[in-house]
Each structure stands twice: as C-alpha cells, then as structure tokens.
Amino acid sequence: MTHPLHRTYRYGGQQEFCLCFGEDAASRRVLIVPPLFDEMNRTRRMLVEMMRLLATRGIRTVLADLPGCNESSADITAQTLDDWQQALRIVSADMGITHIVSLRGGALIDHVADVPVVRLAPVKGSSLLKTMLRTRLIADKEAGKSSTAEDLLAHAQSGPLELSGYKLSADMRTSLEKATPDAMTHVHEMSLAEINGTPLWLRAEPQDDPAMSAAFAAYIADWSATCAG
Amino acid sequence: MTDSLPDKVRSILSDILGLSAEQVAAMDNDTELFGALPELDSMAVAGLLTEMEDRLDIMIDDDDVDGDLFATFGSLVAFARAKVDG
Structure with missing residues (x-):
C-alpha cells in the first residue's frame, strides 16, 4: 500500500514521469507541487516520506516531474513557468486531483485546478533568481573568474544561463523575475511552526527530516479532511 | 529596549546551516564563522544573503560582500546593523 507507483503524463509531445503513492480509488488525491530548481532537490526526500505516510492514511499523492527536471528528457531551456503550470494542469486533470500542496517556488505554478490549495513558505520568483545568481x-x-550579475546576464543575453545546475533560458529568467504566487480563493498558507519544520530548502546540503515529514503528513491529512475536495 | 537583531541573525544561521538552537544561542561577537563552521561554505553564503535581505528588510549589494563579513558572528551582526540603520 505504501509502495511507490510509477505513472506518466504527456506534455509537449513527451512522456513525463509521476511518482504516486496510495490507491487510485482514494477519495482524496493530493498534488504536491515542490520547490523549484535546487530547492526541489533538497526537499524531495522529506516530501516523498510525507507522501508515503499519507498513503497509510488512505490518501493518494502525486509528485510530477516538471518538463526538463528529474527524469524528464525534455529540453529545460525550452521551458518557462507557464509550461510547468500547463503541465501540472494536465497532471491535475489526468489524476483527478482534489487538493494541492505547494512549497516555495511551487506556489508560482500551483494555479492548476479549482480545488483547495495549501502553501508552505511561498516565495517570489525574483528572490529565487537572485539567490541562484549569487550562488553562480x-x-x-x-574558480578564479570574477564577474557581476550584470556581466552574467549581459553575456547570456537571449541565450541560456546555467544557474544552480539548471540551464535557464532568457524567457524562463524573465518569467521568474515577474512571477509572484497567484492570489486565488481557496488558498491557505501554513507555517513551518505548525509542523515543527525547518527550511530544508535553504540548506547547503540535502537533508531529510522524518519528524517534519510526519508532522507535515498529519497536517495535510487534517486539512484535506476539513475542506471539501 | 532589547536588541533583537543578533537573535534574528542567529535564527537565520540556524535555518540556513541547520545548526541547533543551543549552538546558535552560544554564539557571541567573537565566535568564528567562515572557516570554523563546516556548514558555512560558499554556497550557503548566497542563501544567507538572500534570507538576511528578506527577513531584515534590507538590500545587500554583492560588491559589499567579502570574506571578512562572515569572519565572526560579531562582524555579521555589525554588517546587518549598518544596513538596517542605513
């Protein structure tokens, strides 16, 4: 029951992978929209453990690879936030999603279905871009190369720029610069304190946190039970 | 009036570097950071700067940032204070 299920969806002519836990027939089917870019890598283990725990409570969870990320063979330089939001719209329809949980930059692409949404630590796209530029x-x-953010951006011009291991096109950089979490109805913002959590996405090294996964799962189970899907 | 700035900096260090509450509570002005804390590598510095901007409502020019800034807890708090008062 808590085994991972491997499902797929199609976007832009490609088959993309979804990691799912829980029964297909579960009445609550929750889409997890993780943080973006390197923040996603740092939180994946905590999120997957949370998904496993939600499955034991009879809740289906879905974590989709965004085109160009994880196992996806799509060209990441061809993606913008709109593509990712559109991809999640397809996942949401295919999987009959009843609730959405988004974290950090995930809140920039979580407006994909008319269902209740809970957000953890939503962030503006410009903050993410700034941190990635700084890291670069x-x-x-x-490495002995001295440059400034202006130099990097001017040099990349209309071409891709590699930030935190992700090659971001000029269109992606522009979409990030402008993006703010969508003001929607049905959105609830939770706090880290409510799940005894720490901001794992900020850590220099990926870490897991079983206690946070457990508290997060309990929170999502309670929250999703109180709002009609 | 209590000075909350050092505590805000402690909580940012704790969140970014994954340090325990006890470890950051024990920090004083002479506590060495860069070079003394294995968790504080150059990659963590980028995250620290952005979190300091967000939580202290300041702007940090990357040209202002050099190794001395993260030498000790005291130098980091002094930098933050100059920006907050600035």
Whole structure:
C-alpha cells in the first residue's frame, strides 16, 4: 500500500514521469507541487516520506516531474513557468486531483485546478533568481573568474544561463523575475511552526527530516479532511 | 529596549546551516564563522544573503560582500546593523 507507483503524463509531445503513492480509488488525491530548481532537490526526500505516510492514511499523492527536471528528457531551456503550470494542469486533470500542496517556488505554478490549495513558505520568483545568481557568482569567484550579475546576464543575453545546475533560458529568467504566487480563493498558507519544520530548502546540503515529514503528513491529512475536495 | 537583531541573525544561521538552537544561542561577537563552521561554505553564503535581505528588510549589494563579513558572528551582526540603520 505504501509502495511507490510509477505513472506518466504527456506534455509537449513527451512522456513525463509521476511518482504516486496510495490507491487510485482514494477519495482524496493530493498534488504536491515542490520547490523549484535546487530547492526541489533538497526537499524531495522529506516530501516523498510525507507522501508515503499519507498513503497509510488512505490518501493518494502525486509528485510530477516538471518538463526538463528529474527524469524528464525534455529540453529545460525550452521551458518557462507557464509550461510547468500547463503541465501540472494536465497532471491535475489526468489524476483527478482534489487538493494541492505547494512549497516555495511551487506556489508560482500551483494555479492548476479549482480545488483547495495549501502553501508552505511561498516565495517570489525574483528572490529565487537572485539567490541562484549569487550562488553562480560565488562559484565563479572560487574558480578564479570574477564577474557581476550584470556581466552574467549581459553575456547570456537571449541565450541560456546555467544557474544552480539548471540551464535557464532568457524567457524562463524573465518569467521568474515577474512571477509572484497567484492570489486565488481557496488558498491557505501554513507555517513551518505548525509542523515543527525547518527550511530544508535553504540548506547547503540535502537533508531529510522524518519528524517534519510526519508532522507535515498529519497536517495535510487534517486539512484535506476539513475542506471539501 | 532589547536588541533583537543578533537573535534574528542567529535564527537565520540556524535555518540556513541547520545548526541547533543551543549552538546558535552560544554564539557571541567573537565566535568564528567562515572557516570554523563546516556548514558555512560558499554556497550557503548566497542563501544567507538572500534570507538576511528578506527577513531584515534590507538590500545587500554583492560588491559589499567579502570574506571578512562572515569572519565572526560579531562582524555579521555589525554588517546587518549598518544596513538596517542605513
């Protein structure tokens, strides 16, 4: 019952992978929209453990690979936030999603279905971009290349720029610069304190946190029971 | 009036570096950071700067940032204070 299920969806002519836990027939089917880019890598283990625990409570969870990320063979330089939101719209329809949980930059692409949404630590796209640019500048400095954010952006111009291991097109950078979490009805913002959590997405190294996974799962189970899906 | 700035900096260090509450509570002005804390590498610095901007409502120019800034807890708090008062 708590085994991972491997499902797929189609976007842009490609088959993309979804990690699911729980029964297909579960009455609550929750889409997890994780943080973006390197923050996603740092939180994945905590989220997957949370999904496993939700399955034991009879709740289906879905974590989709965004085109160009994880196992996806799509070209990441061809993606913008709109593509990712559109991809999640398809996942949401295919999987009959009844609730959405988004974290950090996930809140920039979580407007994909008319269902209740809970957000943890939503962030503006411009903050994410700034941190990734800083990380790149520091790495360049260590490698003996001195540059400024302006130099990097001017040099990349309309081409892709590699930030935190992700090649971001100019369109993706522009979409990030402008993106703010959508003001929607049915959105509830939860706090880290409510799940005794720490901001794992900020850590220099990926870590897990079984206690946070458990508290997060309990929170989602309670929250999803109180709002009609 | 209590000075909350050092505690805000402690909580940012704790969140970014995954340090325990006891470890950050024990920090004083002379506590060495960069080079003394294995968790504080150059990659963590980028996250620290952005969190300091968000939580202290300041703007940090990357040109202002050098190794001395993260030398000790005291130098980091002094930098933050100059920006907050600035």
